[in-house]
Amino acid sequence: MNNDFKRVTDREALKKSTEQLRGRLKIYIGYAPGVGKTYAxxxxxxxxxxxxxxxxxGYLESYQRKETENQIGKLETVPRKNVEYDDVVTEEMDIDGIILRKPNTVLIDELVHANPPGSKNKKxxxxxxxxxxxxxNVVSTVNIQHLExxxxxxxxxxxxxxRETIPDKIIENADEVVVIDIAPTALQNRIESGYVCKNENTGRPLNNFFRLGNLNALRELALRQTAEEVDEDLEEYRKEHGIKENWHVIERVMVCISPSPTSKKLIRRGARIAKKFKCEWIVVNVNSTRIFAPKMTEKDVVTLEGHFKLAKQLGAEVVSLTGKSISRELSQFATERYITQIIIGHSTRTKLQTLLRGSTVTRLLKLTKDIEVHIIPND
Structure with a gap:
């Protein structure tokens, strides 16, 4: 018998078969209408x-923009079907017609669209x-403001x-997400020139949704959301290929604290660095179980709770770890969470404690050679 043979369960076989059958989803995402998703x-x-x-x-919404309509070129269009509701007839996408035609890929604009009552699906x-x-395969479009x-x-x-939103899992499960990005001022120029809002006073949208401040904030949302999706894909890739090295693609900050009052200084330093890089940051405390480690007092517990409260107020994730070696627990956690910067205070141990237990900072430096470590002096 071949020892390499691995028995596949019925559930695993069904899952694999379903994944092979399913088409691929590609989504063009933008931070506002008019950035050029459908055109692209x-x-x-x-x-x-x-x-x-x-x-x-399968469905195209050009909003009578000539530049978009000119891009149709030689592409075949699956005819829409008429849907009547409350004596009003609308043209909607013909799902059955698309499935019957069975192309390799179909373009379906406006992913967030709500179907009229009585349709096969609501959304x-x-x-x-x-x-x-x-x-x-499906290629679709959506704007960032429609994520639930x-x-x-x-x-x-x-x-x-x-009012109309889509579940985040639609973006998360997409096989490919493409960000269509232009400068907010360029989008405003498009609006002023009448390329985006047809038959409308261009001053109204520019003074409302399309204000420069709004567009800048929405643009950052779109770019950050996509960066998170890419980061998750990268993490999955590294796990699949057994890559343990930390690729510094996105900054992640870890602040190492203890019940010491000086830990507040470390937390505030972490908050400033995280704000600078606009990245996630984590405040970590390790409860050492080593025999020579000092036991936590009631005062220590209260102080530590205060540190965690401050960290949460400043936007950090807080984590408590337990283990014999503080440095080993910190380094292992940093590796698991792909930390790029560590903030830790100078050791407050006495010479005797250092002799018996060693220096946490020195050991941490040896264990985290690919991570930037900030050693902050005590007050």
């Missing part, structure tokens, strides 16, 4: 068509899921409540 999608589709791919338009992203399940988790943030920025 059509431009890429025409190139793929010229290379022999069977790619069609267009549900239509997309159904089409993907048939082994057809960002709904409150977008309202705070713009003062506008976005």
């Amino acid at each position: 999608m059509l431009n890429d589709a025409n190139s793929r068509l010229e290379n022999g791919e069977d790619i069609v338009i 267009r992203y549900e239509d997309v899921e159904e089409i993907l399940s048939q082994g057809i 988790s960002l709904n409150d943030i977008v309202r705070e920025i713009t003062g506008i409540t976005v």
Whole structure:
């Protein structure tokens, strides 16, 4: 018998079969209407068509923008179907028609679209899921303000409540996400020139949703959201390939604290560095179980709780670890969380304690050779 043979369970076989059957989802994401998502999608589709791919338009929303409509080129369009509701007839995407046509790839604009009552699915992203399940690739578009988790943030920025949203998992599970980005001033120029908002006074949108401050904030949201998705993909890649080295793609700061009053200084330093890099940061305390380690007093517990409270107020994640070696626990945690910068205070141990237990800072430096360590002097 071949010892390399591995028995596959029915559930694993079904999962693998489903993954092989499912189409791939590519999403063009932008920070606001008019940045050029649909234009870019059509431009890429025409190139793929010229290379022999069977790619069609399932639904396109051009908003009567000539520049966008000119990009349709030779792309075939699957006819829409008429849907009647309350004596009003609208043209909607024909899911069954797309599945029957069974192209290799279909373009479906406006992922956040809500279907009229009586439709097969309530939302267009549900239509997309159904089409993907048939082994057809889908290319779609969406704006950052339509992500469910960002709904409150977008309202705070713009003062506008976005009614239509999609679950974050749609973006998270996409096979490819492409950010379409232009400078906010360039987008405002497009609006002023009438390329974005047709048949409307251009001054109104520029004074409302498309204010420069709004656009800058939404743009940063879009770029940061995509950076997080890329970072997750990179982490998965490293795990799959057994790569343990820390690639300094995105900064992550770890602040090492103890019940010492000087830890507040370290926390504030961490907050400033994290703000500078606009990155996540973690405040970590290790409870040592080594025989010579001093035991935590009630006062120490209260002090440590105060440190954690300050850290949370400043936006940090707080973590408590337990282990014999403080330096080893810190270095292991830093590796697991891909920390790029560590902040730690000078050792407060006496000469006798250092003789018996060694120096945490010295050991940490030896264990974290690929991480930048900031040693902050005590007051």
